Amino acid sequence: MGRKFLSAAACGSAVILALSGCGSSSESDQATLTGSGTGAQCKIEAEIPIAATFGLTGAAAQYGQGQKNALELAVKNLNAAGGVTYDLTVEDSQTDPQQAIQLFQGFINDGASIIVGPTLSNTAKQTNPVAQESQTPVMGVSNTAAGITDIGDYIFRVSLTEQAVIPQTVEAAKESLGLEKVVVMYSNDDAFTESGYKAFADALKANNVEVVETLTFSKSDTNFRALLDQVKGTDADAIVVSALVEAAIPLVTQARDIGIDLPIIGGNGFNSPALIESAGKASEGVIVGAAWNSASDNKQNTQFLKDYKAAYDGQPDQFAAQAYAGMQVIDHAVRAGCSGEREDIKKNLGQIEDVPTVLGEVTINENRDAEHEALVQVVENGEFTILD
Numbered sequence: 001m002g003r004k005f006l007s008a009a010a011c012g013s014a015v016i017l018a019l020s021g022c023g024s025s026s027e028s029d030q031a032t033l034t035g036s037g038t039g040a041q042c043k044i045e046a047e048i049p050i051a052a053t054f055g056l057t058g059a060a061a062q063y064g065q066g067q068k069n070a071l072e073l074a075v076k077n078l079n080a081a082g083g084v085t086y087d088l089t090v091e092d093s094q095t096d097p098q099q100a101i102q103l104f105q106g107f108i109n110d111g112a113s114i115i116v117g118p119t120l121s122n123t124a125k126q127t128n129p130v131a132q133e134s135q136t137p138v139m140g141v142s143n144t145a146a147g148i149t150d151i152g153d154y155i156f157r158v159s160l161t162e163q164a165v166i167p168q169t170v171e172a173a174k175e176s177l178g179l180e181k182v183v184v185m186y187s188n189d190d191a192f193t194e195s196g197y198k199a200f201a202d203a204l205k206a207n208n209v210e211v212v213e214t215l216t217f218s219k220s221d222t223n224f225r226a227l228l229d230q231v232k233g234t235d236a237d238a239i240v241v242s243a244l245v246e247a248a249i250p251l252v253t254q255a256r257d258i259g260i261d262l263p264i265i266g267g268n269g270f271n272s273p274a275l276i277e278s279a280g281k282a283s284e285g286v287i288v289g290a291a292w293n294s295a296s297d298n299k300q301n302t303q304f305l306k307d308y309k310a311a312y313d314g315q316p317d318q319f320a321a322q323a324y325a326g327m328q329v330i331d332h333a334v335r336a337g338c339s340g341e342r343e344d345i346k347k348n349l350g351q352i353e354d355v356p357t358v359l360g361e362v363t364i365n366e367n368r369d370a371e372h373e374a375l376v377q378v379v380e381n382g383e384f385t386i387l388d
Contacts, residue, residue, distance in 0.1 A: 034340070051089050055092070057095065062246065132155060136154060149368040166196065167199070168374050185242075186241065248266060272318075
């Protein structure tokens with residue numbers, strides 16, 4: 001779908017830029033991205049170029065493919081609505097920051113009005129400065145680590161931060177489980193999981209829950225038995241984990257295999273059907289904060305689930321829902337000014353307030369972070385359900 005953006009290599013030097021015109025679109029080209037009317041009455045003749053990069057292969061593939069599916073579905077539905085047409089290109093970052101940087105450079109040089117992605121916060125911290133320097137808006141749809149929007153005023157996100165979700169998770173878990181002492185485990189070589197750890201540590205302290213042991217591992221680790229043996233030697237009431245789903249699956253599975261039946265409380269990385277599908281019964285009882293639940297009766301969400309099932313014969317996860325919502329918010333910003341120009345999109349993203357999406361009503365605050373209702377889920381009978 002959509003145009004093929006130029007590679008960063010094609011515009012890799014000032015000489016080539018000068019000869020080929022690989023920079024941002026000319027003023028006359030940009031003028032075609034404006035139209036007449038506002039909101040549902042906005043009509044723009046030119047297609048608005050949207051570029052996205054997700055981790056379709058590599059460590060983030062469990063999240064990235066659903067994001068791609070949902071973003072393409074959102075564009076298809078929005079284009080069918082009429083008035084504004086989006087030309088979308090999605091490229092694979094391979095969960096490699098250097099590859100993602102090159103893609104960002106190519107998107108920018110070829111005149112993308114806005115970039116969606118990348119999948120992981122660790123990558124976003126390296127790509128987003130490139131967009132900020134080029135004054136190109138970015139919409140993060142799964143970047144939840146602290147500091148992402150601090151990169152600059154062109155950086156936005158619809159994904160709730162770990163600092164927004166985790167305190168509610170800890171409070172609900174304490175009330176439900178009567179927590180007094182916990183062991184904390186996290187991968188200390190990833191911006192997202194480190195941010196999750198800090199949010200957990202602050203929330204546990206605020207709720208007077210004692211951390212009896214803090215254990216670290218690498219995001220690429222798959223054998224946790226030695227660390228879990230250390231958990232056995234404590235008097236903890238639960239295990240709190242900040243990890244990507246690739247580590248969460250073996251960690252949860254191995255904990256149950258060696259006889260640990262303590263409740264496990266996970267960060268946002270646990271929000272994937274892959275956890276339930278791969279860990280099976282071992283995932284029962286896992287508690288995790290979330291920005292979205294498939295059981296929501298939100299009208300937009302109900303239609304999204306129906307459309308996603310029809311298009312892909314599967315169920316979306318939170319990361320897919322956030323990608324869909326990100327495009328809904330972008331569309332609202334485009335229609336508010338009836339313009340696909342970068343500066344106009346940036347301006348109108350900063351004025352998003354109570355926009356209906358599959359996540360509920362989304363507001364972008366003064367820090368360019370999303371605000372909407374968060375949820376706390378527990379795995380019951382092979383499904384994420386709301387924790388009572």
